[in-house]
Amino acid sequence: FCVDCGALWFSCTLRRVRRLNWAMDIPTLSTAELPLPERLNRCDQDLQSFNQKVYDMSTEMRGQLRSVNALKSEIHGHVDSLALRVDRVERDVEYLQNKIPDSSDVEIEESVIEQQEKEAQQKKKAILQGKALRVPFTGTKGPSLTPEPQPHTITPPPPNFTPGTVQSGSTNGCDGVVPDCHGVTQNGSGSSSGTSPALVLVEVTNESVCGGTVVSTKMNGLLSRVTRPDSLVSLDHCSTHLSSIKSQKIVKKAGDVTGSWMKDPTKGSSRIYFFSGPRNSTLLEFVSLKAFTDTNWTRKAEIITLPLPWQGTGHVVYNGFIYYHHADTRNEVLKVHLLNRTVTDRMLLPGAGRMPAYGLSPHSLLDLAVDELGLWAIHADPDFGGNLVVTKLDSSSLAVEHTWDTNCKSHDAEGAFIICGTMYVVYNSHSGGRSTIKCLFDIHDNVLTEGMPAIFFPKRYTSHSGMHYHPKEKQVYAWDDGYQTIYKLDTKRKQAA
Numbered sequence: 001f002c003v004d005c006g007a008l009w010f011s012c013t014l015r016r017v018r019r020l021n022w023a024m025d026i027p028t029l030s031t032a033e034l035p036l037p038e039r040l041n042r043c044d045q046d047l048q049s050f051n052q053k054v055y056d057m058s059t060e061m062r063g064q065l066r067s068v069n070a071l072k073s074e075i076h077g078h079v080d081s082l083a084l085r086v087d088r089v090e091r092d093v094e095y096l097q098n099k100i101p102d103s104s105d106v107e108i109e110e111s112v113i114e115q116q117e118k119e120a121q122q123k124k125k126a127i128l129q130g131k132a133l134r135v136p137f138t139g140t141k142g143p144s145l146t147p148e149p150q151p152h153t154i155t156p157p158p159p160n161f162t163p164g165t166v167q168s169g170s171t172n173g174c175d176g177v178v179p180d181c182h183g184v185t186q187n188g189s190g191s192s193s194g195t196s197p198a199l200v201l202v203e204v205t206n207e208s209v210c211g212g213t214v215v216s217t218k219m220n221g222l223l224s225r226v227t228r229p230d231s232l233v234s235l236d237h238c239s240t241h242l243s244s245i246k247s248q249k250i251v252k253k254a255g256d257v258t259g260s261w262m263k264d265p266t267k268g269s270s271r272i273y274f275f276s277g278p279r280n281s282t283l284l285e286f287v288s289l290k291a292f293t294d295t296n297w298t299r300k301a302e303i304i305t306l307p308l309p310w311q312g313t314g315h316v317v318y319n320g321f322i323y324y325h326h327a328d329t330r331n332e333v334l335k336v337h338l339l340n341r342t343v344t345d346r347m348l349l350p351g352a353g354r355m356p357a358y359g360l361s362p363h364s365l366l367d368l369a370v371d372e373l374g375l376w377a378i379h380a381d382p383d384f385g386g387n388l389v390v391t392k393l394d395s396s397s398l399a400v401e402h403t404w405d406t407n408c409k410s411h412d413a414e415g416a417f418i419i420c421g422t423m424y425v426v427y428n429s430h431s432g433g434r435s436t437i438k439c440l441f442d443i444h445d446n447v448l449t450e451g452m453p454a455i456f457f458p459k460r461y462t463s464h465s466g467m468h469y470h471p472k473e474k475q476v477y478a479w480d481d482g483y484q485t486i487y488k489l490d491t492k493r494k495q496a497a
Helices: 002-020 036-099 110-133
Strands: 199-206 212-219 222-229 240-253 259-263 272-276 279-286 302-311 316-318 321-325 332-337 342-348 367-371 374-381 387-393 400-409 413-419 422-427 436-442 464-470 475-480 483-493
Touching: 240 413, 240 422, 240 436, 259 316, 259 464, 259 475, 302 321, 302 332, 302 342, 316 367, 321 367, 367 413, 367 464, 374 413, 387 413, 387 422, 400 413, 400 422, 400 436, 413 464
Parallel strands: none
Antiparallel strands: 199 212, 212 222, 240 483, 259 272, 272 279, 279 302, 316 321, 321 332, 332 342, 367 374, 374 387, 387 400, 413 422, 422 436, 464 475, 475 483
């Protein structure tokens, strides 16, 4: 019985060894060749040899695993050391940038400098002419002593001007238009009836060409003139689309980590508006980019206090008004006159405010934009899968003209801007990386969005918190982790899909 059990055990063991498919030299034994005890001894020896080989192999694998772990630790050490060196270099570069005068930091083209110098000379000449020609105002008729009007130039009223009326200049086929806003006399009758007691009259004159209206407002006895465009660019004449990012200019590092800065794209305006932080009620105004980049830039700033606080970084300045998201409201957009600091209009943007407009900018529930066609609003709709929604607004009345649902996701988006009715959405990662335009939406369907290559930004820092396109300059004013940056765009004409 024991012999039969041993034979059965040997047979089962042999089958298991053959299943393992190891390269072992175990001969097939028959009962006629060797007696059973020898066969059992041979089987035990083979099994011991097999166990030894398995043990040696596991020992070798453990040794190799220890070597891999050692190499892994060494690589981690090298990566950490490299990260520390890179961080030290960045701090050194930032230190040097703060030590070098701002005039050396700013990369401004010669044409921009010449334009700023020309505007400064014109303003200085106008002021000198105004001082030379200014006489006491008696209200009697006589020759006009008003110098040639310039944007944002203080000039005396004509002798035949009566407060509380609207006067029209040469029409040239255009009618004078009085802006519809609080604190402004309308329809040419009566005195001012707004909330601001300082605004007492409005005079409207027209340019020699039917392209705009000069709105003159008298405050505290002085007149200031601002050019007002008559209409938006025709859709047929707006045929620009973004081809690539041409260059990057690091202008300054100032303010909070998040914020926005921009220009008023109205013709003739060179003023810079500086909004620091995701929530505030004050902003800074500079007469030019050169004043903003000056060493004593804070002394050259005019502090503007708004009647109600703003939230996020999606505000815009357009035609002498600031449009922004009213803080502590879900979707209220305010229109404030920058001259008299009064709210001239307000509206509730349908569907906005239930989620951030961009996944990487949680402080902005809605984003306002300006392009060649006028004023726009961008928000994300959770009922539409979190995709972005574009709304065209009337800049005068804040009425909704049209709304488009887009296929652009708000997840991992950090901002967007609009050029000629085409929205370009900029994406990034939570850890910070290279900003990329990966989605665009054209309201005219003139651009083939599928298959277009991604457009990369030459980024230097973490993430954009505000991006504003300037239609005249073809530039984007961006706020990059506290650095005020300008991206010059390379644009081309749109081609039908």
